Amino acid sequence: MKIIKIASVIILGCLVSCKAQEKQLTTTSKTYAEIAVKEGGKWEGRKYIGGTFKNVQKLKLAPEHTDHSFDIRYEGPGWESNKIGYRLYLDWRNAIDIFGKKTEAIVLPQVGQDGFDSYHEMSDWGADILKAGKGIGIGSIDRYLNNERLHFYEVDATVATVKNTTDKSIVKVDYTGWKTVSDKINFTSELTIKPDQRYTQHTIQASKAIEGICTGIVKQKNTELLKKVSSNKKWAYIATYGTQSLVPDKLGMAIFYETNTIENFVDAEFDHLLIFKPTTSKISFYFLGAWEQEKNGIQSQEEFVTYLNGKLEQLNAKNKL
Template sequence: MKYSFWMLCTTILMGSACNPAEEGDETVNFTVENNAELALTDKPLVLKRTAIPGVDDHEGKFPLIISGRDTIPAQWDDMDGDGIWDEVFMVMDFSAKEKKKLQLAWVAEKPKFPARTSVRFGLREGADIPVHTAQSDTLPADGLPKSVGYQPYQTDGPSWENDKVGFRHYFDGRNAKDLFGKKTSQMSPEDVGINSQGAVEDNYHVMEDWGRDILAVGNSVGLGGVALMIDGEPARLGVTVNDSINNVENSVFQIIEEGPVRSIIQYDYLNWETHDRSYDVQEVSTIWPGMYAYKNEVSVKGLKGDEELLIGLVNINNDMDLAEIEVNDEWVVLLTHDQQSYEKEWWLGMALILPKSIYQGFSEAPESGDLSNSYLAKLTIEEGQSVAYYAVAGWELSDEQFADREYFKSYVVDLVNQLTAEVEVAWAK
């Protein structure tokens, strides 16, 4: 979507609508070029603060990106938490090999764009205390629902979404990742998972206009959840719903950014004790518009050198074969497709897009136990080094063509090629 710059100027720049830049400011011309031989849809584009010409001369202002007479929806993200934006993020469409001429202008106030991503996180401090929204929380080992006697989190933990699909993370000690199927491009209501009195309530397993929770997770780690392989045995990061004490001393959640075109959330699991070892694990989940997927980045500290990182692909209600697809030199895909939603009611495709250079095949978790019913992709991991991958879900009520296995497979392969494609930024001299 694009928005008339001149309309925005009228509302946010008041008397300077006839000039893209504020009085005394110069605009900057630059180009962005799709180097790939394929069209790109909602391709992420990041402009680093340090790369923008003249940024130090515009302290307290924000760069607005203009294409012709249209303003590109964007956001200004503070990635290091120092209170100053570090990068401009936007998504753009390109035809094959297309080069676009853009303009950067400076404004004093951030424009507001329609939301195409969102994060929802609510918590309560007692069974009789209404849920309130929060930006962060720390869960101690003895703070699990079985220990405190109530579920402290709306939807069991944070949920995040874009205009295509939604996800949620069981921050209540289970650390699995679940799936919300969407039937609309609008963001789902903020009160999903709570009732009219503000109490936590499982009201998202029934169909609403926006969609519903559609995935049975059980004791798997869901779609894109993480674990470690230690001594040939999968070790669960966290516990199950039946446990009262976590094996993670402190789990810390925070919303890094929530914006119209990108949302980022982070988890830090401090002192995870398993197999007579202790680890610190960090996850960063990112979502932007246009894709039936989210990006996840994982790093681990405390490694002994004999571990493998495991990425889960839940295998409940799936009777079809797992597909392993080498798409290009960078990525390999693990993919399932079946009526693998609750009660096998709808067709659902799921996939992991994994870095080929560190992919070591996959195994299957046991059929029972604290980590079960899951395919587990095995990845090489090094101390403190981040590993990035993507988790994909295509539900037939989001797009009826997802009922066809070959269509879903084609979508995932195309998504991999979209993610691999490079867009080059060149600033005018």
């Protein structure tokens, strides 16, 4: 009996320690990434009924999963710094959305817990502030051919993993058998966020060099398109600024890219798109949002441009952020 009691105390101690470590991660860290899936319920067609959310390190999409299936908290993986948060629609849309934060605390563990769409309403921590609509969101991936974005309608398997360390948080998504037109490829997307930064570094790689792989910024009304190339011509940015958040209030969005990786810029119906040159090599670029209500947030287009130009100078000098 004494041995059993000792074992029970050890197990209980481990559970308490694990919970304490998780709590410490979300209360002391400046970055965080997560993905939460429901368990204990059941599929009824394309909807998941019942169940409770459980955070996991790795998730393979269920074959039934599509947009608004209710099986993944806030529809996909999320990642944040102490400045801003993002989420990826882990379905055919494959768009990236922005969580505007009014606090520098880690907030994602509480987002979407009290109602599937509650994060669209302004709260003490902030809210979902970007309407992606039919657009690409900010910094996500699609394929653009013949004046059409082709989306991720046909994928054999999609696996998302998350990782948190002391100096960064990472979301990685592996798409196996992504079919568009007559091409079927494997594709990897890795999203990394660091402390005290708004930007996400997005590193992508295709198994086959195909035309039309793209990223971009969703078009919104009341915005101005901004562009600039670095002094050494190796880096550039596209950006928008204006009253384009869902609040509505001021929001800036930008993508920094290596000029030699881009084949074309397209002013599409719903998006400002950057079309990558066909390659099987890894490509890295950076995207960011800057919301006026964040702590010590950027308050004007002039401030936003100054901030972007500073990042561009850093890329010009060091070739990385």
